Amino acid sequence: MAMLGKRRPARPASGHSGLAGTPGGKGVHALSEDSSPLVIERLAHDGRGVAHAANGKTVFVAQALPGERVDVAIHLTRKRYDEAHIKSLLTTSEQRVTPPCLHFGRCGGCDLQHLNIDAQRAHKRDVVRDLFARQGITLGDISSIQGSDQGYRRRARLGVKVDSQGGTHLGFRAAHSHRLVDIEQCPVLVDSLQQLLTPLRELLQTLEAPRQVGHIELLATPSAQVVLVRQLKEHAPDAERWKAFAQSQRVTLGTWLGRETPTLHWDGAPPVLEESLTLDGQPPLALSFAPGDFLQVNAQVNQQMVAQVIEWLAPKPGQKILDLFAGIGNFSLPIAAAGAEVHAAEGNPAMVARIADNAARNQLVVSGEQGDLSDPANVKALLATHRDSDALVLDPPRIGGEAICQALAHHRVPRVVYISCDPATLARDAAHLVHAGYRVKQVAVADMFLHTAHMETLVLFEVDGV
Structure with missing residues (x-):
């Protein structure tokens, strides 16, 4: 899973x-x-x-x-x-x-830049409507969640390649290909990361062993700009070059060292990596995360998505809400801050610990458990244990949450908010819920990945009669 x-x-x-x-x-x-x-x-x-x-x-x-x-x-x-x-x-x-x-047309990253922004967003709503219609579900109005159309991406992975002539290349992959496309600019990157492209390219030209660099990850947070280097084999002179680069560019440098089971080494003190959420009526929340944890690439749209979920659920003290595939607590903590009793479930035990730590740091209480949420038996047991839940938040990976939606036919929760990064698996799972007696109440498409065909979709389901 x-x-x-x-x-x-x-x-x-x-x-x-x-x-x-x-x-x-x-x-x-x-x-x-x-x-x-x-x-x-x-x-x-x-x-x-x-x-x-x-x-x-x-x-x-x-x-x-x-x-x-x-x-x-x-x-x-x-x-x-x-x-x-x-x-x-x-x-x-x-x-x-x-x-x-x-680089449009060669880089595989942004394939809709030739279409104006309003039309891009309308197309994404049409895709969701069509996929639901194929499942026999007719949708009403679909609202939009949107942010800036440039400089929105706060995280990126750059490929590194040395060609047969010894030339070093830095960039993204072509669409559906392993071919690396050199990039000089990337308008969707936040400005602080885009400014690193030229210095990174210049640094790679000076390395003695550039073939030992697998890829480079860039990450921008409110408090740190981080460069993570995937170093296949240690090379001391090049390590010194990377340290000098980090000092000159005022970035925090981390190195994933080793081929099979790389370990992370920081140049100096580890940075404070936090996701910041500021929602109406709530004190600011700071969610700690580590390299490798899932983090939405678009901070502005993510905050609006969280606000939309809070608006739909209107959590209150005394309510019990399940958060499945809870990650670092992106939805759990804001819901708990509104006073609801939250139980979070995750497949990754490290994330269960992360949610507990984040709740404690924000003086909140969120209970959690680890379990395989694709296993029907595990899901049924979870829903049976929390049969008195008032609502369920479901934010699965691309494969969807089919086992959960099937189990809800027998262990119904009055309201379900489903957040999806794949509208096809969302429509499939929505059909399970509709057949189980749920109806679609609200739909919103979040333009998380501008200039691409990808999207996040939020749907509020309620059981008939609620």
Whole structure:
């Protein structure tokens, strides 16, 4: 089971490249010269344009927008559909904008920068609506939770590669590929992290053993800027170079040293890593975390998500609320601060301890337990023990919380707030809840990952009759 105490698993490859292919290259099949232009009908869930060729076959076109007429080259052929990229844009959608990043189309990170922000957000709401409709669930209004469209990402992992000529490269992976794309800028990174890109690149050029650097993680908190280096094998002269870099850039340096079971070493005192939550009517909360703990990349949107959950639940003294996949206490602590009695469950024992520590630091009481939340027997026992709960908060990893939603048919909790990073597994689990007698009361889509097809979705369910 993928635990919330670690980074959520990457989205499985869909088989869609998402990148412009190279005509004449391997796996590329260019359309004939006399082929008719395609008209883009809509966007697929992953943000690519959908069209139909003259023979009726579906064609997914990277970076194409609804209403546009395009000449394309096919770079991947499947039995039921083709994948293509634009050769020539014949008409342009009013929703098309100039991508703010010079690496757009090569870096796999932000694949919707050619679509204006309002249209991006509308597309994400449409995706949620469509996935629920496929499960037979009709949604009403869907609200939006949104933040800044630039400089929002406070955490990133940069790949490092040394080529056959000895050149050192720093950047992100191309979409659905291990190929590293050099980056000079990243507009979605918070400014303090973006300013480290050039100095990091310059430092890598000076290392004696750059092949021993696996990757570099960047993390920004209100009190610290952290650079974590994945060092496969110790190299003393390069270690001194990293220390000098940290001093010159005024960042905290950590090194994950070793290949199989790396250990973390700090250059000096470990930094204070905290997630800060400030919610109306509550004193500020400080949630401590460690490298490797799950932390939402967008602090502004995360705070709004927490506020939305609090608004929906309106927790009061005397109420009992379950928080499943509770992580570092992102929802547990604000709910407890409102006076409710919170019991948190996690698959990762380290996170159970983290929640207890964070509760104590904020002078709150949150009980907790460790258990496999994908195991139906464990889930049934948990719900049976807490059968008097007034509400349940469910924030699973990408695989969803199917065992929990199935168990709620037999151990119903009056209200359920489900926070999901994958709308497909959310819709699947929502069908279980609806069949168990729940109804959808509220839906919000949080634009946690601007310029990408990814999103967070929040749904409030209530049992019929409540």
